[in-house]
Amino acid sequence: MPGHGIAAQKLIVIEPSSRWRGPAWEELWSYRELLLFFIWRDIKVRYKQTVLGAAWAILQPVLAMVIFTIFFGHMARVPSNGLPYPLFSYAGLLVWTFFAQATGQAAQSLVGSAQLITKVFFPRALVPTAAVMGGLVDLAVASPLILLLMARYGVWPGWHVLFAPVYVLLAVATAEGVGLWLSALNVEYRDVRYLVPFLIQLWLFVTPVIYPASLALPMLKRVGVPGWVLGLNPMVGVVEGFRAAVLGTTGAPADLLLASTLSAAAILISGTYYFRSVARSFADVV
Amino acid sequence: MTYEAVRAQTLSKRYRLGERLPYKSLRETVSTGFRRIVSREEPPRREWVWALRDVSFKVSPGEVVGIIGRNGAGKTTLLKILSRITEPTEGRVELRGRVGCLLEVGTGFHPELTGRENVYLSGAVLGMTKAEIARRFDEIVAFAEVESFLDTPVKRYSSGMYLRLAFSVAAHLDTEILLVDEVLAVGDAAFQKRCLGKMGDVARGGRTVLFVSHDMGAVSALTQRTLYLESGTIVMDGPSHTVIGRYLADSLARNGAAGRPISYYRREENRESPVKVRSITVGSQSEGAPTVFTGERLMIRLGLEVFRRLSGANVTLVVKNLQGQRVTTVFSPDHGFTLDLAPGEHEVRVVIEDLSLAPGEYFLDVGINQSTRTRAFEVILDYPLVRVVANQRLVQWLDRPWGAVCVFSAHWEIG
Numbered sequence: 136m137p138g139h140g141i142a143a144q145k146l147i148v149i150e151p152s153s154r155w156r157g158p159a160w161e162e163l164w165s166y167r168e169l170l171l172f173f174i175w176r177d178i179k180v181r182y183k184q185t186v187l188g189a190a191w192a193i194l195q196p197v198l199a200m201v202i203f204t205i206f207f208g209h210m211a212r213v214p215s216n217g218l219p220y221p222l223f224s225y226a227g228l229l230v231w232t233f234f235a236q237a238t239g240q241a242a243q244s245l246v247g248s249a250q251l252i253t254k255v256f257f258p259r260a261l262v263p264t265a266a267v268m269g270g271l272v273d274l275a276v277a278s279p280l281i282l283l284l285m286a287r288y289g290v291w292p293g294w295h296v297l298f299a300p301v302y303v304l305l306a307v308a309t310a311e312g313v314g315l316w317l318s319a320l321n322v323e324y325r326d327v328r329y330l331v332p333f334l335i336q337l338w339l340f341v342t343p344v345i346y347p348a349s350l351a352l353p354m355l356k357r358v359g360v361p362g363w364v365l366g367l368n369p370m371v372g373v374v375e376g377f378r379a380a381v382l383g384t385t386g387a388p389a390d391l392l393l394a395s396t397l398s399a400a401a402i403l404i405s406g407t408y409y410f411r412s413v414a415r416s417f418a419d420v421v
Numbered sequence: 422m423t424y425e426a427v428r429a430q431t432l433s434k435r436y437r438l439g440e441r442l443p444y445k446s447l448r449e450t451v452s453t454g455f456r457r458i459v460s461r462e463e464p465p466r467r468e469w470v471w472a473l474r475d476v477s478f479k480v481s482p483g484e485v486v487g488i489i490g491r492n493g494a495g496k497t498t499l500l501k502i503l504s505r506i507t508e509p510t511e512g513r514v515e516l517r518g519r520v521g522c523l524l525e526v527g528t529g530f531h532p533e534l535t536g537r538e539n540v541y542l543s544g545a546v547l548g549m550t551k552a553e554i555a556r557r558f559d560e561i562v563a564f565a566e567v568e569s570f571l572d573t574p575v576k577r578y579s580s581g582m583y584l585r586l587a588f589s590v591a592a593h594l595d596t597e598i599l600l601v602d603e604v605l606a607v608g609d610a611a612f613q614k615r616c617l618g619k620m621g622d623v624a625r626g627g628r629t630v631l632f633v634s635h636d637m638g639a640v641s642a643l644t645q646r647t648l649y650l651e652s653g654t655i656v657m658d659g660p661s662h663t664v665i666g667r668y669l670a671d672s673l674a675r676n677g678a679a680g681r682p683i684s685y686y687r688r689e690e691n692r693e694s695p696v697k698v699r700s701i702t703v704g705s706q707s708e709g710a711p712t713v714f715t716g717e718r719l720m721i722r723l724g725l726e727v728f729r730r731l732s733g734a735n736v737t738l739v740v741k742n743l744q745g746q747r748v749t750t751v752f753s754p755d756h757g758f759t760l761d762l763a764p765g766e767h768e769v770r771v772v773i774e775d776l777s778l779a780p781g782e783y784f785l786d787v788g789i790n791q792s793t794r795t796r797a798f799e800v801i802l803d804y805p806l807v808r809v810v811a812n813q814r815l816v817q818w819l820d821r822p823w824g825a826v827c828v829f830s831a832h833w834e835i836g
Contacts, residue, residue, distance in 0.1 A: 145517070145518070145519075146515060146516070146517055147505075147515070147516040147517075147520065148513065148514070148515055148516075149502065149503070149505055149508070149509065149513065149514040149515075149516070150509070150512075150513050150514075151508055151509055151510060151511060151512075152508060168545060168550060168551055169545050169546065172541070172542055172545040172546070172551075176531060176534070176542055179533075179534065179538070180531060180533050180534065183533050184533060251528065251529060251546065252506075253506065253524075254506070254522075254524045254525050254528045255504070255506065255522055255524070255528050255529070255546055255547060255548075256504050256505040256506050256522065257546070320447070324446055324447035324450065325446055326446040326447050326448050327447055330447070415508045416507075416508070418501065418506045418507040419436065419507055
């Protein structure tokens with residue numbers, strides 16, 4: 136009996152897709168195992184290829200912290216919300232380094248996987264997503280050090296440390312959104328690759344990692360711009376919020392945090408749509 | 422009600438001409454866009470080519486179908502659409518069951534990872550679940566014969582070991598529908614034979630297989646039905662032996678007086694190749710498949726253009742008949758001959774004494790490579806070589822069915 140039993144098989148339909156289409160959540164979910172494999176591969180290869188392995192994940196924010204402390208903390212005397220500068224900057228650098236790494240890796244990820252993309256099907260969004268999630272592992276490795284620093288300076292976390300994961304989540308959403316945008320742009324325009332490091336560097340200076348947001352807010356007020364405008368850069372909300380949660384400093388104003396959350400959501404949603412609209416032709420262009 | 426495993430309806434795929442060549446840059450796009458706004462220039466008209474045009478077919482569950490056609494006929498595009506790597510411009514495909522796709526050997530392999538890690542990674546990329554890979558892990562490793570190197574990074578593997586492991590993962594892919602593109606065109610002869618055997622098992626295992634190949638022998642051995650693509654459309658769909666015969670006859674007929682450029686027969690354009698075949702001629706004939714008599718002396722001349730110095734390269738000639746069967750393989754090192762050539766144009770002459778082919782039409786494959794284990798520099802396929810006719814001086818009964826590929830000279834006597 137031809138075809139017996141095949142009726143039970145899942146039907147896959149292939150058709151030209153419309154240009155504006157949201158993410159296929161169901162499809163992404165069915166590929167969750169492959170996402171884990173990609174994350175595992177990226178981490179394994181990264182730690183194998185560097186001499187220092189996992190230590191690199193700690194060394195990066197620590198070295199930046201040391202340099203920032205010397206130049207900005209001691210020489211330029213940048214205020215640090217009354218906290219010891221090393222602690223102040225390391226808290227900011229933890230989430231910032233995650234964002235910078237995750238975004239940078241995600242931006243290169245699609246072009247770097249060209250070989251795979253032209254030879255096998257899977258939801259393309261897995262590739263930048265795996266790059267972002269891989270950054271979380273580095274964040275986890277670098278995180279315990281802040282506890283040592285806090286003990287050293289006698290700063291104890293309050294109950295609001297429970298909010299820290301919320302800000303990490305906001306950082307993940309931002310990195311994913313920016314990563315989707317940049318990785319897709321990078322497939323179409325090959326000079327995006329050279330723009331990414333520059334973009335991230337500039338982004339660091341408009342984010343209160345080196346200095347507290349409280350330094351910038353009065354300046355805005357003087358020219359009559361409301362403070363929440365700063366929050367349109369979602370990383371302002373992330374860094375200020377994370378620092379407040381972990382170190383117990385006065386938190387960022389609520390309207391700024393709201394602006395950051397909405398801005399991150401806008402980047403993520405637009406990134407998803409842009410990515411999808413371009414993803415259908417990746418294999419033809421990569 | 423019966424269901425098809427694959428049902429493709431009026432599939433078409435359009436590419437922008439030259440889309441694959443230069444990448445756009447953001448800087449240029451912005452600056453030309455700006456110039457266009459300022460000077461109201463018309464955007465340049467885009468040229469499009471149809472890689473596939475109105476292709477429709479159905480495949481029943483368990484059927485094994487070959488897909489043949491020249492370089493650029495749309496075979497790989499068709500597989501890429503069926504496997505969802507690229508989207509069709511028009512048309513629709515319905516697939517019932519999980520689809521596995523083997524477009525190359527070693528998809529998903531990472532050189533830094535060990536053999537064991539790569540089995541899992543490649544398996545996952547090809548669509549196996551972790552549990553499935555774990556269940557078949559021992560089988561995969563046993564087929565590849567790399568047990569003792571499982572924890573060595575694959576970048577230290579020999580190319581043979583790498584291929585065996587990569588193919589083995591792919592061969593254990595357990596999907597209902599399997600799409601295979603030319604994966605057998607790698608590795609040494611012994612390994613190719615085992616791959617073919619494994620593919621045969623797969624084909625007999627009740628799964629639906631679509632098999633793209635340039636190797637007519639493999640297609641006729643593995644499939645009962647074949648689709649013949651030419652310029653993006655299906656020109657013939659039927660029993661494999663009939664379709665293969667038509668395909669080979671076509672290349673003979675079309676070569677005729679006009680003569681197709683040699684690039685038409687090239688398996689793929691490889692810009693890095695150090696050598697290219699520019700012409701194939703037989704005897705003094707300048708083009709087309711000349712007529713020769715059985716038992717004659719045959720001289721094949723290969724015009725080569727060498728871009729980078731060759732040293733110790735091999736030439737392989739395969740003569741095939743109209744059914745795609747290999748009649749003979751002439752391998753230059755067997756006769757103590759290798760190519761040691763400086764850049765420039767050269768002619769290589771091969772003389773076959775006493776051509777003992779039965780009357781019929783014959784085709785030539787040419788391969789130039791450094792060793793049998795590395796990727797060929799240049800491959801020419803199914804080039805119409807000669808039309809062999811019986812020599813009236815030797816044969817009395819001319820129009821009989823030959824039913825064979827060879828003619829031996831024989832002596833009769835009564836003892």
